[in-house]
Amino acid sequence: xxxxxxxxxxxxxxxxxxxxxxxxRVIGLFxxxxxxxxxxxxxxxxxxxxxSRITIVTRGTPMVIEQxxxxxxxxxxxxxxxxxxxxxxxxxxxxxxxxxxxxxxHRVEALRLADAFRARVIDASIESFVFELTGASDKIxxxxxxxxxxxxxxxxxxxxxxxxxxxxxx
Amino acid sequence: MTTQAMTKxxxxxxxxxxxxxxxxxxxxxxxxxxxxxxxxHGVEHLFGYxxxxxxxxxxxxxxxxxxxxxxxxxxxxAAHAAEGYARSTGKVGCLLVTSGPGATNAVTGLADALxxxxxxxxxxxxxxxxLIGNDAFQECDTVGxxxxxxxxxWLVRDIADLPRILHEAFYVASSGRPGxxxxxxxxxxxxxKGIYHGPQNVEHKTYKPKLKAEDAKIREAVELMRGAKxxxxxxxxxxxxxxxxxxxxxxxxxKATGFPITSTLMGLGAYPAADxxxxxxxxxxxTYEANWAMHDCDVMICVGxxxxxxxxxxxxxxxxxxxxxxxxxxxxxxxxxxxVDLPIIGDCRSVLEDMVRAWRSNSYEADKAALGAWxxxxxxxxxxKSLSFKQTGDIxxxxxxxQRLYELTKDRDVYITTEVGQxxxxxxxxxxxxxxxxxxxxxxxxxxxxxxxxxxxxQLAHPGSLVIDIAGEAxxxxxxxxxxxxxxxxxxxxxxxxxxxxxxMVRQWQELLHGGRYAESYSEALPDFVKLxxxxxxxxxxxxxxxxxxDAIREMINVNRPVIFDCVVDQAxxxxxxxxxxxxxxxxxxxxxxxxxxxxxxxxxxxxx
Numbered sequence: 001x002x003x004x005x006x007x008x009x010x011x012x013x014x015x016x017x018x019x020x021x022x023x024x025r026v027i028g029l030f031x032x033x034x035x036x037x038x039x040x041x042x043x044x045x046x047x048x049x050x051x052s053r054i055t056i057v058t059r060g061t062p063m064v065i066e067q068x069x070x071x072x073x074x075x076x077x078x079x080x081x082x083x084x085x086x087x088x089x090x091x092x093x094x095x096x097x098x099x100x101x102x103x104x105x106h107r108v109e110a111l112r113l114a115d116a117f118r119a120r121v122i123d124a125s126i127e128s129f130v131f132e133l134t135g136a137s138d139k140i141x142x143x144x145x146x147x148x149x150x151x152x153x154x155x156x157x158x159x160x161x162x163x164x165x166x167x168x169x170x
Numbered sequence: 171m172t173t174q175a176m177t178k179x180x181x182x183x184x185x186x187x188x189x190x191x192x193x194x195x196x197x198x199x200x201x202x203x204x205x206x207x208x209x210x211h212g213v214e215h216l217f218g219y220x221x222x223x224x225x226x227x228x229x230x231x232x233x234x235x236x237x238x239x240x241x242x243x244x245x246x247x248a249a250h251a252a253e254g255y256a257r258s259t260g261k262v263g264c265l266l267v268t269s270g271p272g273a274t275n276a277v278t279g280l281a282d283a284l285x286x287x288x289x290x291x292x293x294x295x296x297x298x299x300x301l302i303g304n305d306a307f308q309e310c311d312t313v314g315x316x317x318x319x320x321x322x323x324w325l326v327r328d329i330a331d332l333p334r335i336l337h338e339a340f341y342v343a344s345s346g347r348p349g350x351x352x353x354x355x356x357x358x359x360x361x362x363k364g365i366y367h368g369p370q371n372v373e374h375k376t377y378k379p380k381l382k383a384e385d386a387k388i389r390e391a392v393e394l395m396r397g398a399k400x401x402x403x404x405x406x407x408x409x410x411x412x413x414x415x416x417x418x419x420x421x422x423x424x425k426a427t428g429f430p431i432t433s434t435l436m437g438l439g440a441y442p443a444a445d446x447x448x449x450x451x452x453x454x455x456x457t458y459e460a461n462w463a464m465h466d467c468d469v470m471i472c473v474g475x476x477x478x479x480x481x482x483x484x485x486x487x488x489x490x491x492x493x494x495x496x497x498x499x500x501x502x503x504x505x506x507x508x509x510v511d512l513p514i515i516g517d518c519r520s521v522l523e524d525m526v527r528a529w530r531s532n533s534y535e536a537d538k539a540a541l542g543a544w545x546x547x548x549x550x551x552x553x554x555k556s557l558s559f560k561q562t563g564d565i566x567x568x569x570x571x572x573q574r575l576y577e578l579t580k581d582r583d584v585y586i587t588t589e590v591g592q593x594x595x596x597x598x599x600x601x602x603x604x605x606x607x608x609x610x611x612x613x614x615x616x617x618x619x620x621x622x623x624x625x626x627x628x629q630l631a632h633p634g635s636l637v638i639d640i641a642g643e644a645x646x647x648x649x650x651x652x653x654x655x656x657x658x659x660x661x662x663x664x665x666x667x668x669x670x671x672x673x674x675m676v677r678q679w680q681e682l683l684h685g686g687r688y689a690e691s692y693s694e695a696l697p698d699f700v701k702l703x704x705x706x707x708x709x710x711x712x713x714x715x716x717x718x719x720x721d722a723i724r725e726m727i728n729v730n731r732p733v734i735f736d737c738v739v740d741q742a743x744x745x746x747x748x749x750x751x752x753x754x755x756x757x758x759x760x761x762x763x764x765x766x767x768x769x770x771x772x773x774x775x776x777x778x779x
Contacts, residue, residue: 017376020325021313021317024317028317032318063509067502070500070502071502073501073502074500074501074502075322076321076322076342076374076376077322078376079376
């Protein structure tokens with residue numbers, strides 16, 4: 001094999017026809033060809049045109065990333081694929097809901113940290129909170145790790161959504 | 171009902187034109203639409219096998235005579251026959267199978283067509299819409315199963331979508347890099363009435379492959395070629411898929427430049443084998459001169475080939491000193507295995523046309539002195555005569571059998587199909603092709619059992635031609651039942667079996683890599699192929715002696731009926747030259763090499779197929 005090229009994380013935005021099976025095609029391509037999926041987000045974005053946007057965070061050498069992009073573009077229902085990581089400045093965010101259970105000091109500390117991270121309390125009971133937090137993945141990772149000793153129960157994350165900076169659309 | 175379908179393809183159309191289009195459509199059932207669409211796309215032959223979930227379509231087949239249905243004996247046969255039909259004509263091959271086992275049996279053929287970029291439209295029946303997902307009788311998730319082995323597939327859930335999907339199916343199968351598609355039609359949809367529209371203005375909203383390359387790239391390519399001192403053309407199946415005009419342009423460009431040319435297994439025939447600039451096939455069992463030229467070249471012009479592992483050998487030693495130009499219609503073929511210097515995305519025909527024009531309009535000439543030295547070098551490699559073999563005594567060498575078959579048929583209008591294995595490589599090496607679309611073989615997937623049904627499809631498309639399946643006795647038994655199809659439709663195909671009683675290529679690898687332990691590669695019980703032929707109402711011929719071969723082959727050619735020819739050959743013969751796994755192009759083994767292959771193959775190489 002050629003000399004090892006550096007492996008880097010890339011965020012791909014994929015516009016697809018919102019037709020049955022399209023997500024299976026995209027995921028099947030990744031599993032069938034041995035590519036990684038670190039994060040996957042999908043939702044309809046233009047109802048009129050029946051277009052969905054899939055955001056995938058994957059890893060690979062530049063050659064593999066190029067190959068992934070070309071293979072995706074080969075799928076018939078795929079309109080466009082943009083590598084947000086190389087295309088120019090972009091913003092990537094995800095949303096997490098974090099459930100923490102505790103009383104006394106732990107509870108107070110959790111609330112204080114949530115405030116510092118600008119997480120909102122969206123559910124509360126006498127012994128628990130559910131925090132809602134948006135931000136870059138590493139910020140969420142950090143918040144979750146801080147909650148761990150304070151009584152972390154579970155986390156639900158949306159996966160990454162990404163968009164380019166500036167006035168242009170993809 | 172149809173407005174929804176129409177807006178999908180043409181979102182900008184106004185309500186007025188929709189109404190007009192609707193008025194122009196005809197009301198018919200889903201089953202009638204299938205036949206109407208096949209007729210509209212010029213389909214003459216449909217390979218298929220009936221079953222519960224396609225009965226309404228078969229009922230419509232019964233009522234018409236425009237589309238001729240060919241009843242195969244197994245759905246895999248239908249797919250390969252459609253492949254042979256498509257590959258030898260350049261048209262789309264069509265098959266019709268039922269739900270469940272009908273669809274799963276066709277899967278091998280679909281995967282084969284995907285690997286070799288063969289345009290197929292496969293229509294599958296499905297259980298009624300309300301039964302889908304209920305584990306109904308003969309239900310399977312056809313679109314799920316075929317998703318990774320088709321270019322695209324559709325499950326039709328609404329009769330209003332059916333005409334559009336059928337037309338899109340033909341469009342997707344045949345445009346860009348061709349491939350197989352599946353249209354899965356539930357039985358209730360086949361009965362439901364809707365409005366049918368013809369294929370006019372069918373354009374897929376997202377799938378629009380790029381055919382023409384940028385001028386700058388063409389200029390860059392011819393500049394590179396002009397400066398080349400040791401150039402080589404490396405061409406593949408893409409040239410064949412691009413149509414006869416692409417082959418003609420390739421010949422023009424090769425002649426204009428004076429460069430040597432080699433080709434992959436899939437590309438044989440695009441350039442005439444009789445021409446002195448032809449180096450023979452390259453790759454694992456390619457010629458000495460072709461592989462050395464690839465290794466030592468300074469400019470490689472890859473046209474419609476994909477740097478497959480059978481071609482490249484060890485990747486880090488693949489043509490180390492060359493600038494690589496890669497012409498391909500599929501961007502995902504670029505930089506997949508080998509990093510190239512100049513990728514050109516476009517259809518071979520269009521790109522070759524532009525390159526010929528650029529070369530001629532600038533009155534370019536190759537570096538004559540350098541090219542002369544390069545040809546001299548190539549001649550020394552060629553003089554190694556890497557395909558030579560010795561035919562002595564009565565026992566027929568398989569290479570000799572193919573050579574005689576070639577000599578005795580070369581003046582005829584002949585089409586060759588093959589199965590997979592040693593016989594396939596010997597056919598590629600010793601049967602020489604002068605024209606495209608004459609050579610049908612399973613290259614990418616390597617499907618044993620491809621050749622016999624493929625020859626059925628080829629013979630249907632070319633009724634007056636001589637169609638020969640060069641086969642192995644192991645491969646041919648995988649789809650032997652299709653000889654019955656050939657007999658039914660009076661297709662005089664010739665099944666030329668190189669019978670060595672072994673799965674020859676498996677045996678060769680076991681001899682060379684596994685200490686001669688022939689685990690399960692010997693067929694202890696083979697049928698009497700002559701009697702088998704007779705049982706199928708075909709003609710059986712056996713030949714066991716070299717001296718009798720020519721007469722036997724002539725007899726085979728002269729019979730205007732399907733023939734099974736049992737050519738009993740040397741059991742121990744190996745296929746050379748060979749680049750052992752994990753080795754480079756300049757490390758080939760020849761039939762007279764002193765080095766044993768077991769020593770030649772590294773532990774890493776053994777891991778490879």
